[in-house]
Amino acid sequence: MRAGGAVADGLIVLLAAPRSFCAGVERAVEIVEKALEQRAHPVYVRKQIVHNSHVVAALEARGAVFVDELDEVPHGATVVFSAHGVSPAVRAEADRRGLAVVDATCPLVTKVHAEARRFAGRGDTVVLVGHAGHEEVEGTLGEAPRRTVLVADVAGVAALEVEDPERVSYLTQTTLAADEVAEVVAALRARFPRLRGPGSDDICYATTNRQEAVKAIARDADVVLVVGSTNSSNSQRLVELARRLGTPAHLIDDVRAVRAEWLAGARVVGLSAGASAPPRLVDEVIEVLRARGPVTVQERAVAAEHLQFALPPAVRA
Numbered sequence: 001m002r003a004g005g006a007v008a009d010g011l012i013v014l015l016a017a018p019r020s021f022c023a024g025v026e027r028a029v030e031i032v033e034k035a036l037e038q039r040a041h042p043v044y045v046r047k048q049i050v051h052n053s054h055v056v057a058a059l060e061a062r063g064a065v066f067v068d069e070l071d072e073v074p075h076g077a078t079v080v081f082s083a084h085g086v087s088p089a090v091r092a093e094a095d096r097r098g099l100a101v102v103d104a105t106c107p108l109v110t111k112v113h114a115e116a117r118r119f120a121g122r123g124d125t126v127v128l129v130g131h132a133g134h135e136e137v138e139g140t141l142g143e144a145p146r147r148t149v150l151v152a153d154v155a156g157v158a159a160l161e162v163e164d165p166e167r168v169s170y171l172t173q174t175t176l177a178a179d180e181v182a183e184v185v186a187a188l189r190a191r192f193p194r195l196r197g198p199g200s201d202d203i204c205y206a207t208t209n210r211q212e213a214v215k216a217i218a219r220d221a222d223v224v225l226v227v228g229s230t231n232s233s234n235s236q237r238l239v240e241l242a243r244r245l246g247t248p249a250h251l252i253d254d255v256r257a258v259r260a261e262w263l264a265g266a267r268v269v270g271l272s273a274g275a276s277a278p279p280r281l282v283d284e285v286i287e288v289l290r291a292r293g294p295v296t297v298q299e300r301a302v303a304a305e306h307l308q309f310a311l312p313p314a315v316r317a
Contacts, residue, residue: 016213016272017301020279022206024106025050027309028083031104032059034315044079050276051232084135085109087142102314108204113143115198119169120144125162129184130173157187168192172202175234206275207234209303216300218242221270224249227281228274235274255284
């Protein structure tokens with residue numbers, strides 16, 4: 001925390017729950033750790049395994065080598081695909097280069113990929129709701145590039161041109177804000193009354209739970225802090241959600257990013273963390289606040305998460 005300013009006496013910290021790591025992130029990190037234990041070094045990881053600088057730095061310290069593209073990986077080496085998934089073209093390139101692939105794609109992203117193939121296979125135009133350039137979106141687009149179009153918002157829906165308005169389906173990026181997606185889907189349904197979608201929501205349970213938890217703290221907080229890296233979509237959505245509810249909110253990579261002026265006059269601080277942020281970073285924020293004055297922590301839980309995903313065969317003991 002930057003120097004200057006005093007935390008108000010009797011500061012209350014409203015701690016959102018669930019927060020921090022989700023099952024998909026825990027699985028992805030464990031996959032890299034297992035690969036480092038089991039395979040000859042170096043182990044390469046295409047893109048950030050999850051979107052958090054602290055997670056990446058910790059795995060680099062253990063020997064993981066992060067690369068942007070597969071042409072940086074030596075022939076025959078081990079490469080881990082990130083939790084965000086990859087397109088079939090990336091998988092084909094890995095095969096051509098003789099790479100030993102360990103796939104850490106989140107199973108909930110794999111579900112979206114399967115839906116894209118199914119919808120495109122029946123002749124639909126597949127509308128993917130998501131943010132251009134995000135790795136998850138790039139991977140999903142790659143499943144059926146000739147039949148998939150990307151929209152980010154309601155304005156994008158208005159500009160859509162499709163081959164057959166009677167055959168349109170939609171999918172969504174898993175880390176979007178649920179209320180914003182609902183607006184886009186409603187606009188799609190207004191334009192294409194026969195619109196079809198996935199059998200279950202594509203926005204993952206962890207994203208939804210963390211958004212509901214932020215709602216539970218934001219209305220009673222003077223300011224909300226969300227721990228997460230700037231390239232974390234689900235973390236950014238938490239900040240935006242708190243602001244839409246009328247509460248000042250800030251994304252922090254760790255406690256060093258907290259600015260004292262954000263807390264000036266605050267009596268209640270809301271605290272959460274994106275699904276890719278390590279839990280210890282939240283603990284560190286609380287400890288620094290406690291070092292500056294009396295703090296009462298009140299956890300507000302909206303859901304309990306018990307889901308676990310099995311590791312892929314490539315790294316199972």
